[in-house]
Amino acid sequence: MRILFLSSTFIERKEDADFIYEFVKSFRDKGHHVLVIASHSKGLPKEQTVNGIKVKRFQYLWPDSVQGLTHKAGIAQNLQNSALVKAQMVPYSFFGMLEARKAIKDFKPDIVEAMWAFPQGFMAAFLKKFMHFKLGVHLFGAEVYLAKKYKMPFLVTWPCESADVITANSTATNKFAKGLGIKKKINTVFCGGINTKRFNQRNSGSRVRKKHRLGKGKVILVVGRLVERKGHVHLIRAMPHILKKIPNAKLVIVGSGPLEKEIKEEVKKLGLGKNVVMAGRVATEVLPNYYAACDVFCLPAIVDSRGETEGGQGLVVGEAMATGKPVVASAVGGITDAVRHNWNGLLAEQKNEKQLAGAICKVLSDRKLRAKLVKNGLHFVREEASYASGADKFLKLFRKAL
Secondary structure: OEEEEEOOOOOOOOOOOOHHHHHHHHHHHOOOEEEEEEEOOOOOOOEEEEOOEEEEEEOOOOOHHHOOOOOOOOHHHHHHHOHHHHHOHHHHHHHHHHHHHHHHHHHOOOEEEEEOHHHHHHHHHHHHOOOOOEEEEEEOOHHHHHHHHOOOOHHHHHHHHHOOEEEEOOHHHHHHHHHOOOOOOOEEOOOOOOOOOOOOOOOOOHHHHHHOOOOOOOEEEEEOOOOHHHOHHHHHHHHHHHHHHOOOOEEEEEOOOOOHHHHHHHHHHOOOOOOEEEEEOOOOOOHHHHHHHOOEEEEOOOOOOOOOOOOOOOHHHHHHHHOOOOEEEEOOOOHHHHOOEOOOEEEEOOOOHHHHHHHHHHHHHOHHHHHHHHHHHHHHHHHOOOHHHHHHHHHHHHHHHO
């Protein structure tokens, strides 16, 4: 099968890794022909082959240094941060369509898979009015929330109604998209997956423990951008409750973002300087060792002040499970698709610091429960959250559409 992927970004170097790359690679590994169309940014070649995957990047502004729509924080966040960036959506869509049109004519794909309904799906739906091809649209959640926020549901509904296959990354995203008025069937399929070659029980956390002077105490880990919907502040506020029962516990926060100053101030205000480690942004190759260093992983996500939450299933919880670590998370968004309460993790009510602390303490103090959660977490990763299993589900839908 020949599959053309339209994505906002794609990895730049062979040593990089992200879920879009891993997702596309899983189709190539199954013997399918793939081509990726992504946006350009300063310093990147217009065409390159990354680990055997051909990528074409379109430039949408000149000079290339002013292009600021797709990289760093991503389209959804960038659109909300700058009026100048919003204006870039017009040239982005125009030049993106030109590149996609050329690729469809030259590559002759069996199906075009748009990662995100907007802008990729919108661009492809417009081309579909003038060209013949099958279209798949994958909903990630962020674009769905933005369409509702700005009262422009057609940005999502129109490409979906033009699609032959519609998928959503979680039950929550599926339900939210249906609420915008999409009448066609939306299949819930997680396009992300866990790279078990990188995240597994063989990884060692000893260097991380030594680097941050974690000692032999219990370590709680959270990984994610420092933004409101990740809920870091609520986990920090849960720490005093945890320390009453587990005095030597330490929280390690991996990630960077706009709320870094606020989070540090909360740590200082609560007198948690000795119990909270701000590790900052961690290199891709080192991240597995941080998972290995913890005793429990936590994703304290919330519905933020913009009405946004974790649209996906929470890739980080799968990475923790693959490393053989028990998981505690908030019962919001798509997280409940991956974390099933008292089976492969514990769920707590969002923003409820006492309940969150109680769940963490329960996992850390109950060896039998911990063993059960780890065993079932490994089963979930192997059977439901691998890139290969996700690709198989997509291919089944593609074949049906074809």
